[in-house]
Every structure is written in structure tokens, then in C-alpha cells.
Amino acid sequence: MVDFAARDIKIPANLLPSDGRFGAGPSRIPAAHVAEIASCNLMGTSHRQAPVRALVREIREGLADLLGIPAGYEVVLGNGGASAFWALATVGLVRNHAAHAVFGEFGAKFAKETDRAPFLAPSTVFRAEPGQLAVVEAVEGADAYCWPQNETSTGVISPVAPVAGAAPEALTIVDATSSAGAVEVDFAGIDVYYFSPQKAFASDGGLWIAVMSPRAVARVEELAGAGRWVPDFLSLPIALDNSRKDQTFNTPALATLILLRAQVRELLASGGLSASAARAAAASGHIYTWAQERAFASPFVERPEWRSPVVATIDFEGVDATDIQAALRANGVLDVFPYRSLGRNQLRVATFPAASVDDAAALTASIDYVVEALA
Ligand SMILES: *Cc1c(COP(=O)(O)O)cnc(C)c1O
Numbered sequence: 001m002v003d004f005a006a007r008d009i010k011i012p013a014n015l016l017p018s019d020g021r022f023g024a025g026p027s028r029i030p031a032a033h034v035a036e037i038a039s040c041n042l043m044g045t046s047h048r049q050a051p052v053r054a055l056v057r058e059i060r061e062g063l064a065d066l067l068g069i070p071a072g073y074e075v076v077l078g079n080g081g082a083s084a085f086w087a088l089a090t091v092g093l094v095r096n097h098a099a100h101a102v103f104g105e106f107g108a109k110f111a112k113e114t115d116r117a118p119f120l121a122p123s124t125v126f127r128a129e130p131g132q133l134a135v136v137e138a139v140e141g142a143d144a145y146c147w148p149q150n151e152t153s154t155g156v157i158s159p160v161a162p163v164a165g166a167a168p169e170a171l172t173i174v175d176a177t178s179s180a181g182a183v184e185v186d187f188a189g190i191d192v193y194y195f196s197p198q199k200a201f202a203s204d205g206g207l208w209i210a211v212m213s214p215r216a217v218a219r220v221e222e223l224a225g226a227g228r229w230v231p232d233f234l235s236l237p238i239a240l241d242n243s244r245k246d247q248t249f250n251t252p253a254l255a256t257l258i259l260l261r262a263q264v265r266e267l268l269a270s271g272g273l274s275a276s277a278a279r280a281a282a283a284s285g286h287i288y289t290w291a292q293e294r295a296f297a298s299p300f301v302e303r304p305e306w307r308s309p310v311v312a313t314i315d316f317e318g319v320d321a322t323d324i325q326a327a328l329r330a331n332g333v334l335d336v337f338p339y340r341s342l343g344r345n346q347l348r349v350a351t352f353p354a355a356s357v358d359d360a361a362a363l364t365a366s367i368d369y370v371v372e373a374l375a
Pocket of ligand 1: 080081082084151178196199205207
């Protein structure tokens with residue numbers, strides 16, 4: 001129940017963040033990047049011609065540089081976002097048996113895809129309660145190990161490392177949708193690192209990007225020759241073929257590509273991945289510390305090492321988080337709602353690289369003001 005008084009609270013302008021967008025995706029996009037959509041003269045032109053292909057090439061090369069991907073790995077892309085990639089991976093990367101770590105909604109969705117696929121064995125799932133971390137363990141016969149680096153629904157971060165004791169040919173497939181570009185990663189022993197661009201890359205949705213190891217590419221080729229029927233739209237061989245030509249199988253959203261390139265350029269120019277990760281960690285660190293210092297708030301994720309540096313989830317006590325949210329929204333501070341199915345008295349704040357520590361501090365000052373006004 002939203003109290004009518006909540007929406008009438010006027011947060012003083014000097015407390016408000018410079019940009020009120022704190023959503024976990026779509027996330028804030030710098031105004032200068034949006035302006036580039038108009039100024040770069042690419043909108044409304046063919047994605048098969050040199051200018052847009054040069055844009056795609058710069059994205060592929062820029063991501064390789066920014067993420068520090070090893071020699072031989074490829075940056076592959078296609079339409080449909082991370083959710084589409086779950087389908088592509090199910091039909092084009094899992095040979096027979098996938099093992100998953102599930103500790104929130106996004107990890108659960110991929111596990112459901114592989115589990116229900118009629119041509120695969122039932123999936124093995126290592127599960128943890130929301131707010132906790134599950135990690136995969138070696139499973140007899142598993143040929144793909146899958147988990148999210150950052151579980152956006154709960155704000156839990158997972159290590160990304162090879163699975164001890166896994167069969168040598170097994171692939172590791174990491175959902176980096178909300179962590180790529182804002183959390184450091186070591187690709188040793190990691191075969192697929194995929195994401196959508198509307199989170200840390202401050203772009204719009206609709207695209208999937210996957211960094212793939214030579215082993216992953218070999219698995220794609222193996223399964224392509226194994227006779228499994230796959231619609232062209234879900235075909236990884238076709239996606240690979242197009243990506244190598246700096247294209248996509250079907251028409252991409254050019255604005256999404258333009259915004260993605262702008263953010264890749266900006267992250268490269270502002271110190272690269274380690275600097276971006278440090279900024280995100282500082283901004284979320286401020287929010288966690290603030291929550292610990294307030295009687296009415298506490299970090300939802302109890303173990304500090306599990307707390308996400310890019311998505312901070314904060315539980316509230318003695319004050320209704322939906323009232324806080326309503327007051328913030330009335331003052332232009334948007335999208336700090338908890339993940340819909342979690343059902344907690346909670347706020348969730350993204351601190352992707354487009355946000356700053358100053359904005360995080362302004363957000364907590366604004367929440368302090370609202371809580372006081374509601375009391
Ligand atoms: C947002 C998100 C997704 C879904 O991305 P779409 O582009 O909407 O398909 C998947 N995994 C994680 C971890 C996410 O944060």
C-alpha cells in the first residue's frame with residue numbers, strides 16, 4: 001500500500017543525484033551517448049555495408065581489449081539478448097548434460113531451458129536460497145557447467161573459475177549479463193562469457209554478445225555435425241559465421257550498437273576494466289556501508305564476499321520500502337524496486353560504471369530524507 005503522503009515528499013534539490021536512473025537494466029545511458037545516435041549518421045543505413053560493419057568491428061575489438069580476452073577467443077554477437085543466448089547455448093553448446101548453479105531468477109531460467117530440452121539429459125542443479133551463493137561441483141557425465149557471475153535478481157556475486165574435477169572436455173558457460181564491463185574476470189578455463197548490453201554497457205536491449213574460447217567453437221562445430229535440428233535464428237554456426245564478418249544473422253538495432261560502442265570507448269578511455277570495476281565497487285560499497293550504519297536498513301546479502309559490486313540489495317525494517325520507492329520516483333529517482341518475485345521489503349540499486357560514488361551518496365542522502373519525512 002503506497003501512502004499518499006509518500007508521493008508528496010519533496011526531496012531538496014541539493015540532495016538529489018545528478019541522474020536519477022538506478023535501474024538494474026535497462027540502466028542509465030549517458031546523454032552524450034544518446035546524442036551520438038543522431039550525430040553518427042548510421043541510423044537508417046544498411047547493416048551489411050561498410051560503415052555499420054566498421055561499427056560492429058570496433059565493438060568486437062574494443063570488447064576484446066577491454067575484457068582482456070585471450071588470443072584465439074572470439075567475440076560473437078546476435079539478436080535476442082541473454083535470454084536468446086540461453087536457447088542458442090541449449091541447442092548449440094550443451095552436448096548431453098548441463099550442470100547449473102542457481103541462486104536467483106536468471107540462473108534458474110537458463111537451468112530450466114536445458115532441463116526441459118528433450119534431446120538432453122535432465123540437468124543437475126546446485127541451488128541456494130535467495131541472498132546466498134551456490135557454486136557448481138563436478139558431476140559425472142556433465143559436459144557444460146553454467147552459472148551467473150552476478151545474480152541480478154538478488155545482488156549476489158559468484159567467483160568465475162574452472163570447475164575442479166570436471167571432465168577435461170566440459171565447457172564453462174558464464175552469464176555475465178550484469179557484470180561484464182564492471183567486474184574483473186580471468187578467462188583461464190572459461191569457455192563462454194555472454195551478456196546483453198543494457199546493463200554495465202549502458203546500451204539498449206535486444207542483443208547478445210558472447211566471448212567464446214576455441215574449445216567452445218569446437219563444441220559448436222561438433223554439435224553442428226551431429227545432426228541436431230536447429231532453427232537458423234538459434235544457430236551458433238550461423239552466428240559465428242556472421243560475427244566473423246562483423247554482421248549479425250538478421251537486422252540488429254543500430255541504436256543499441258551505437259550506444260554499446262560509445263560505452264566501450266568510454267570505459268577504455270577511463271582506465272579500462274580495473275578502473276571501471278573499482279568505480280562500481282566504490283559506489284556499491286558506499287551503499288552497503290550506509291545500510292549497515294542505519295537502524296532501518298541492512299544489506300540483504302549477509303556474507304560480505306557474496307555482495308555484488310554492481311547490484312546492491314538493501315532490506316528495510318520499520319519503514320515500507322514501497323513508500324520510499326514512491327517518494328523517490330516522485331522526485332525523479334527511478335527503478336530501485338526489488339526483483340519482482342523476491343517479495344521482500346527491499347530496494348535494489350545498480351551501480352554500473354555509468355553511475356558514480358557521488359550519485360550513490362546522493363541516493364542514500366535522499367533515502368535518509370524520505371525515511372525521516374515518513375516517520
Ligand atoms: C538482465 C539479465 C538477463 C536477461 O537479459 P535479457 O537481455 O533481458 O535477455 C540474463 N541474465 C542476467 C544475469 C541478467 O541480469
